[in-house]
Amino acid sequence: MKTSPSYSLRELVRYFLRLGTLGFGGPPALVSAMYQDLVVERQWITEADYREGLALAQLAPGPLAAQLAIYLGYVHYGVLGATLTGVIFVLPSFLMVLIVGWAYVRFEGLPLMQAIFYGIGAAVIGIIAVGTYKLTTRTIARDRLGWVLFGLSAVATAVTESELLWLVLLSGAIYWLMKTPPQFLRPGAGSSLTPFLPQLLALPTDSILWKLAFFFAKAGAFVFGSGLAIVPFLYGGVVKENGWLTEQQFLDAVAVAMITPGPVVITVAFIGYLIAGFWGACVAALATFLPCYLFTILPAPYFKRWGKHPGIKAFVDGVTIAAVGAIAGAVVVLARRQLIDAPAILICLSTVGLLYRFKKLPELSIIGGAAVIGLLLQQAG
Template structure:
């Protein structure tokens, strides 16, 4: 078989340097990370064409797990086969893993100090503003037709008012988009993104990969079965061993099962799944408090890598606080490693197993319509998440309410945290009014939180 670099002229060492660069610049959540890859791979290096990049992105939005990391695996695989995908996906996660691990130790060891408490108090406000900004950015990209607007609205109503499971929302949106596009309805004409068909768009013929499909990217049943077997074993063998060896009640067994289920049943990246993670980790397992989930998201926002890496913080705290006879700090380390393993190993499986078949369907308009509809539905889900964050940040207490089939968490108005509200308004002003960057917003809010907790309250 012809070497991949002989087809497009890109050596593996060249790609390796680019993936290191992408990993170190992967701040700002999915929107920022996808933007970094687009800028480097499409605009600067001209390795991948516009349409191919968007096709890969829409497929990754369909999958459970972090779409930005899966996009890196997909593009790395397109360029240099399996080893290209493994390197691209692993490097994308590694800097964030090491950073959050260090912050988790700091959180456990000195998190009770006023300075640390103030730091995370400020980070929460900045994170909320960034989440709101993500809703707007993704909405501008995905809500380009009447159908997409209605799909986003329906997704928000379904998850916010009726607690419809996210996988059902995604599947319904995909079916509606597929059927509507196949029927040729005007409402379902695909929108434009990243300048598609506009100025600066890179045609496939002008990219290093070109219009054709590389030989290694063509569907092969034997290769797919081999990859599926290897990655299923890597993923599930530790889960089975832990449950057999230590039983279902052990914290490591619970971590392995819960986050393995998360890898299969949750879609749309970190913003879309954090509400579910928080609910299960806080209410069902009792691993951490509601406010600590926002602390973890603040860590993920300030470090490179996918935002779903916040689950590593959850796994660290869960094992640290339920260590039994094991040293709590060692248990936390093992919990973080285990959580990361069962969260990200399946991502490689989804890409290596499905990408060859998705590549062969790049010209299928109905499939593209279904994939685009998923992006629209995710926008509504992220809006739900921003409201959930706001409630738990600005109010220290909420109360459940249900009636007429609707289920909601309503704020207890007497529990309003005025300092948190002021800080949120400042963060929103910085992001939307002054157009401040992510680091400026995070730094300002962190400093304000430290001053509030350590100076004002401490007086």
């Protein structure tokens, strides 16, 4: 029996508008924020629905945080809820990236912004570290097997700097076999999920917009994991193969995505803007996010129908644990790249201390303070 939601669709859309506008830190911070806000505090989404959404987002190609937002919108309000939450979650960061892209082209670089990004980036590492810690302890609790699978996924992600789909699937299978051992000889004991992989049509044309559409559709449809996982794919195509951007322009694009709120994958809009202006940004963003939208809403009904089966539930739990481990590993990857000197480390540790001491401290105030510190350090240097 379908329970009536305790919130309206308008309230859910308003929440994702706020998260898309103020949610810094990329997938680890955004995924943790959705859990803390929607499951723990508001109790709009059940733990089971959240786990199913995180597992589906991890299994399907495309940006993790955007897919989870789409699924959570689907839980009580179907395709309409999924569509509205997905669009409103991505829209604020898309608009911000357009503005930054215009400024970047207009002023030929981001020297002032880079100073601001230095402070913000260090603070964001502290924010996502705290969020990931909360998500990890609530998800795994005292489950010893869970901690082992979590550790393997975290270490693998930190070492390879990418999220390994085979390890996520293996984690789900191990957890299923250990927690709900199947009776292999019983007829009909196994179940299989039908994969959904719509074929993208590549239309032969010399138009740069069609080339962008095809390239970014491939990025959205065939790259698994969070925004961190898509970066190497984008680098290979944008810089090495097609020569659309210089290496410095690409690094600036990734930096912009990391310090703007919303999903990290919004870097595609900045890249599209540098290549082909406003319409290039629109085409790149639409082509990247449309596959992840389809990969979420098409399997969602089946995922919800079968998700309560003990074997499927155990598999989903194992995948969720591996997903959280991958998020923790991603924090390590980000920290290695962002915490490059003593001031950055101090900003990060101060952020962790403030969030630990003052539970209700707004993250936006920390980010604003970190931006000011970044500017002061540049002036002092």
